[in-house]
Amino acid sequence: MRKTIRWQKNPIVAWRAIDGETVIISPSDNVMHELNETGSFIWRQIDGRCSAAEIAGMLAAEYEVPPEDALADTEALLQQLAASALLVTAAAADGAAC
Amino acid sequence: MDRVASRAARKHHPLNAHFDLTYRCNERCVHCYLDHEDHGELTTAEILRVLEELAAAGILTLTFSGGEIFLRPDFFEILAAARRLHFDISLKTNALLISAEHAARLRESGVRSIQISVYSDEPAVHDAITKIPGSHERTLAAVPLLVAQGLKVKLACPLMPQNLLAYRGVMALAEKLGASYSFDPTITPMMDGSGGPLIHRVSTAALLPVLQDPVLSACYPRPAAQTDAAMPSGKPVPSLTSAVSSGFEFAAYEDIPCSAGHNSVYISPYGDVLPCVQLPVPAGNLRRQRFRDIWYHAESLEQLRAVRDSQLPVCGSCEIRSYCERCPGLALMEGGDVLGAYERACELAEQKARLAGVAHPLSALHAPGATARQAVGPCKTNFLVTTDNSFYRKGHDA
Numbered sequence: 001m002r003k004t005i006r007w008q009k010n011p012i013v014a015w016r017a018i019d020g021e022t023v024i025i026s027p028s029d030n031v032m033h034e035l036n037e038t039g040s041f042i043w044r045q046i047d048g049r050c051s052a053a054e055i056a057g058m059l060a061a062e063y064e065v066p067p068e069d070a071l072a073d074t075e076a077l078l079q080q081l082a083a084s085a086l087l088v089t090a091a092a093a094d095g096a097a098c
Numbered sequence: 099m100d101r102v103a104s105r106a107a108r109k110h111h112p113l114n115a116h117f118d119l120t121y122r123c124n125e126r127c128v129h130c131y132l133d134h135e136d137h138g139e140l141t142t143a144e145i146l147r148v149l150e151e152l153a154a155a156g157i158l159t160l161t162f163s164g165g166e167i168f169l170r171p172d173f174f175e176i177l178a179a180a181r182r183l184h185f186d187i188s189l190k191t192n193a194l195l196i197s198a199e200h201a202a203r204l205r206e207s208g209v210r211s212i213q214i215s216v217y218s219d220e221p222a223v224h225d226a227i228t229k230i231p232g233s234h235e236r237t238l239a240a241v242p243l244l245v246a247q248g249l250k251v252k253l254a255c256p257l258m259p260q261n262l263l264a265y266r267g268v269m270a271l272a273e274k275l276g277a278s279y280s281f282d283p284t285i286t287p288m289m290d291g292s293g294g295p296l297i298h299r300v301s302t303a304a305l306l307p308v309l310q311d312p313v314l315s316a317c318y319p320r321p322a323a324q325t326d327a328a329m330p331s332g333k334p335v336p337s338l339t340s341a342v343s344s345g346f347e348f349a350a351y352e353d354i355p356c357s358a359g360h361n362s363v364y365i366s367p368y369g370d371v372l373p374c375v376q377l378p379v380p381a382g383n384l385r386r387q388r389f390r391d392i393w394y395h396a397e398s399l400e401q402l403r404a405v406r407d408s409q410l411p412v413c414g415s416c417e418i419r420s421y422c423e424r425c426p427g428l429a430l431m432e433g434g435d436v437l438g439a440y441e442r443a444c445e446l447a448e449q450k451a452r453l454a455g456v457a458h459p460l461s462a463l464h465a466p467g468a469t470a471r472q473a474v475g476p477c478k479t480n481f482l483v484t485t486d487n488s489f490y491r492k493g494h495d496a
């Protein structure tokens with residue numbers, strides 16, 4: 001059975017919510033990333049406990065997007081953020097509640 | 099960062115803070131503008147509270163400077179708090195106290211960049227400026243420790259008559275060590291207004307070889323967008339900016355003199371809030387007031403925000419404005435008028451315009467019939483060349 005990945009924000013990245021958007025700076029490569037409003041919504045939910053599916057559920061509830069689109073978008077963004085080392089996998093505590 | 103910085107400036111959101119943690123120092127640099135006595139620095143608890151207020155107000159980039167920051171025994175505690183609050187952290191230090199263990203802790207703390215003062219590639223020249231024998235060797239010993247941790251290091255070299263032609267050596271040193279570099283002949287009066295350090299200022303004429311050096315002009319940053327479309331220009335214009343600027347100056351701001359008070363702020367070791375370390379206009383004190391209240395309600399900041407470059411009494415009609423790196427703080431300190439022109443900026447702008455091929459460049463201050471609003475005082479310049487890249491930008495949409 002495939003283990004559910006839970007992401008958390010990389011503790012060394014700098015970030016701030018500014019005007020409904022999120023600015024993230026990675027000190028290791030000096031690159032600045034910007035998230036739009038829905039990207040920022042997802043960023044806020046990334047806490048090491050929620051799975052992509054759970055975050056997508058919240059996104060769908062908040063923005064009235066079809067659940068399958070919300071899941072695809074959430075997974076794509078999480079992959080992108082992880083590829084830029086803005087996220088790290090959380091030490092999964094079994095049964096952790098989102 | 100330009101888009102974020104310009105939006106923050108337009109809306110007056112605080113984005114960048116320069117926080118001097120102490121004015122105490124273990125060097126005694128000949129040109130330093132600080133009083134090194136401790137007159138009651140903020141305590142650890144006070145600093146942690148201030149950091150929380152800055153984060154809550156939206157400050158993202160935070161520069162810890164001094165004095166020498168590593169003289170604070172609580173420095174790593176402060177750094178850890180800044181990390182928890184998700185700041186983008188940069189440091190300015192003389193690096194005398196940095197050990198291998200410190201370098202590792204700095205990386206773990208997510209520090210993005212470290213600026214280290216180096217005055218020459220020759221130890222004797224450097225040590226004569228810092229007045230600490232052996233300081234050159236100790237400072238440079240720290241650089242590989244930091245670079246080995248993957249930290250971005252910049253060698254910052256103020257230019258004075260005694261080290262003016264050392265810049266090529268500092269460039270070579272930086273390249274050898276895997277660091278970037280910057281040169282800046284800005285020398286300011288003491289914070290109490292006395293002019294002692296000004297004897298270490300390089301004359302405009304003596305700066306000519308530096309301005310003409312093709313190696314340096316190759317790495318001049320892009321000049322700010324200018325509104326003066328009539329300005330004749332063929333060659334690239336050296337863009338001169340401030341040693342204390344946030345690094346987000348270029349093209350981010352339209353018709354405002356600089357970021358000070360618009361999206362940037364300075365905090366002293368005593369909790370005083372100013373628009374910029376180089377602009378001594380008090381806005382409030384964090385021992386008595388909350389940061390938000392100062393930022394959004396201080397009258398001095400409101401007044402500063404109303405200033406528009408195009409409406410400046412002298413500079414607003416200046417034909418060589420696009421060659422000028424006028425600093426409102428230096429305008430105030432040198433000429434007594436934050437809105438005014440000042441001799442040093444005009445001299446430098448004329449020099450640069452001439453080098454760029456402009457025939458008979460004349461600043462508005464020197465133009466026939468010009469009525470300067472202020473007496474012309476002693477001069478300093480405001481000049482920085484750097485190899486530093488600003489941020490690359492990546493967008494993510496969901």
Ligand code: SF4
Nearest residue numbers: 340356374376425427
């Ligand atoms: S006051 Fe001067 S030094 Fe400060 S940000 Fe403005 S131009 Fe730069």
Ligand code: SF4
Nearest residue numbers: 413416422439444461
């Ligand atoms: S050159 Fe002098 S008059 Fe012209 S913009 Fe600069 S400070 Fe003002």
